[in-house]
Amino acid sequence: MRLGCIGDDFTGSSDLGNTLTKAGMRVVQYSGVPEGAAGDEDAAVIALKSRTIPAEEAVAQSLAACDWLLGQGAEQLLFKYCSTFDSTDAGNIGPVAQALAERLGEDRVVVCPAFPGAGRTVYQGHLFVNDQLLSRSGMEDHPLTPMREPDLRRVLAPQTDWDVAHIGAEVVWQGAEAIRAALGGPRAMVLVDAVRDGDLVAIGRAAAGRKLVTGGSGIALGLPANFGISPGDAAKWHGEAGPCVILSGSCSRATRGQVARHLEAHEGREATAEAVLGGLKAAELADWATGRDCPLIYSSADPATVAAAQAAHGREKVAGAIEGLFAELAGLLAERGVTRIISAGGETSGAVVAGLGAEALEIGPEIAPGVPALRVRGRPLVLALKSGNFGQEDFFARAAGVLDAR
Ligand SMILES: Nc1ncnc2c1ncn2[C@@H]1O[C@H](COP(=O)(O)OP(=O)(O)OP(=O)(O)O)[C@@H](O)[C@H]1O
Numbered sequence: 001m002r003l004g005c006i007g008d009d010f011t012g013s014s015d016l017g018n019t020l021t022k023a024g025m026r027v028v029q030y031s032g033v034p035e036g037a038a039g040d041e042d043a044a045v046i047a048l049k050s051r052t053i054p055a056e057e058a059v060a061q062s063l064a065a066c067d068w069l070l071g072q073g074a075e076q077l078l079f080k081y082c083s084t085f086d087s088t089d090a091g092n093i094g095p096v097a098q099a100l101a102e103r104l105g106e107d108r109v110v111v112c113p114a115f116p117g118a119g120r121t122v123y124q125g126h127l128f129v130n131d132q133l134l135s136r137s138g139m140e141d142h143p144l145t146p147m148r149e150p151d152l153r154r155v156l157a158p159q160t161d162w163d164v165a166h167i168g169a170e171v172v173w174q175g176a177e178a179i180r181a182a183l184g185g186p187r188a189m190v191l192v193d194a195v196r197d198g199d200l201v202a203i204g205r206a207a208a209g210r211k212l213v214t215g216g217s218g219i220a221l222g223l224p225a226n227f228g229i230s231p232g233d234a235a236k237w238h239g240e241a242g243p244c245v246i247l248s249g250s251c252s253r254a255t256r257g258q259v260a261r262h263l264e265a266h267e268g269r270e271a272t273a274e275a276v277l278g279g280l281k282a283a284e285l286a287d288w289a290t291g292r293d294c295p296l297i298y299s300s301a302d303p304a305t306v307a308a309a310q311a312a313h314g315r316e317k318v319a320g321a322i323e324g325l326f327a328e329l330a331g332l333l334a335e336r337g338v339t340r341i342i343s344a345g346g347e348t349s350g351a352v353v354a355g356l357g358a359e360a361l362e363i364g365p366e367i368a369p370g371v372p373a374l375r376v377r378g379r380p381l382v383l384a385l386k387s388g389n390f391g392q393e394d395f396f397a398r399a400a401g402v403l404d405a406r
């Protein structure tokens with residue numbers, strides 16, 4: 001293994017797997033730290049569900065993943081977080097990055113969530129989503145990690161004991177050597193500007209030989225070349241015939257648009273927070289889904305509805321109940337012969353994958369920027385795990401098509 005990766009959620013991990021696969025690496029995504037040894041992949045991505053858990057648990061899980069990856073021979077580690085830098089007030093990006101750096105003996109850590117292909121750019125230390133600052137992008141209303149500060153230096157500083165430094169675009173645009181020089185210096189988390197893929201390739205090149213890099217999936221664009229790997233043939237892929245069901249727990253703007261679009265031509269069943277907390281049964285939803293054409297089961301709701309449910313019941317309780325329902329439902333659907341499952345939302349997808357008992361995922365073709373088709377290793381089951389803000393408006397129908405045996 002050349003590159004060992006730790007993703008703080010499941011959709012983000014498959015986003016990273018997609019980038020590495022397109023760059024020519026053989027990649028396996030593991031659900032948590034595997035019990036056994038890795039295969040002969042160039043890169044392993046250990047998907048954790050550590051974005052919103054208490055910081056000390058996120059650190060412990062990430063260090064366990066780090067130790068396993070080092071034990072498999074990984075030469076460099078990549079900590080993947082969200083391109084919108086999703087974090088709670090307590091972390092977990094700073095605490096995990098710092099703990100990994102200290103374990104690895106690294107004292108300058110690249111921090112770069114930019115993913116220009118999905119509209120996320122970092123300029124003058126500020127994160128933009130398309131033409132809006134992060135704080136006006138819809139992320140300010142996120143159910144678990146509302147992002148109200150677009151200056152990432154200010155987001156990161158309270159999350160780490162280390163200094164926070166910044167490499168601006170004017171240095172990045174001078175290329176890899178200039179970035180490498182700027183990466184020298186006293187111990188710090190180093191936020192690096194990047195507004196286009198070429199910037200990320202240069203940053204990746206400048207990070208050759210570093211034990212740790214951190215970022216969104218974009219930070220991986222330049223890394224495979226450091227190991228002498230270049231884009232090759234697309235991985236062989238075949239989909240699955242058989243029923244398809246869509247599960248959506250993401251409340252992002254993009255997902256709500258996709259839900260509305262899918263419901264124009266398909267049947268849907270809403271699982272409201274009230275219904276779920278009131279005891280709505282996974283088995284009832286599985287019964288309902290049976291025999292329908294790409295049905296959609298969703299808890300996705302607008303910010304006012306989410307806020308009202310959280311005010312009435314508590315943020316964690318609502319999220320836990322909804323995720324628990326999706327996990328159980330996914331397991332039941334697979335038992336009943338559903339072969340294609342599309343899930344929207346990182347936390348939701350973590351629950352879905354856990355419910356499926358899927359230990360290792362192989363990466364297939366890209367459905368939308370940042371979203372690959374996935375196959376559960378050794379089973380007739382294919383998945384798409386869509387990050388909340390990713391995907392075209394007709395993403396669900398497109399994903400169903402890519403996952404289908406053709
Ligand atoms: N109707 C609802 N009311 C309150 N909370 C909800 C509701 N529907 C879903 N949730 C919770 O909101 C959270 C949504 O997070 P999730 O990560 O799944 O989506 P996302 O944040 O849009 O995606 P990503 O993390 O990929 O950006 C989950 O914990 C989910 O259980």
Ligand SMILES: O=C(O)[C@@H](O)C(=O)CO
Pocket residue numbers: 009011012013015016081082083084115216217346370387388
């Ligand atoms: O980086 C992103 O935006 C995604 O891969 C993700 O992590 C969203 O949950």
